[in-house]
Amino acid sequence: MGSDRLAERLRERGYRATPQRLAVGRAIRQLERHATADQVAEIVVRDMPGLALPTVYAALEVLEALGEVRRVATIGGTAYFETTDRPHHHTVCTRCGAIEDLKAEAGLEPVLEAARRVGFADIRAEVTVLGTCPRCQHGAR
């Protein structure tokens, strides 16, 4: 999604389309994969020197509320974000924190249906598989 489209989405939902929010939206797209707020900030400060990390966090939260960005997982206090274009599942290593995309056809319709029954709207679901990655199993550190 281009910045114009994001600006439009922000305004539709009653948010101001600030340059910071648009820049964070662009940065997370540029990173493509699971990114921390620090990684997003690194890209954004190239265009906006002096932009503070809390501003990046705040912008990510707004984009998350909008459904443009989602929090994949929080590991050791670090939140990982990605865009919501391509829904997919994840594996998360509970030892080293590595996050990888997981290709699998999971039948989540019963889960979504249950969520609808308890009144949830705008729902989506992905599976996060927690475990020990091959590298950690083989003792490499």
Ligand SMILES: [Zn+2]
């Ligand atoms: Zn691991």
Ligand SMILES: [Zn+2]
């Ligand atoms: Zn992913």
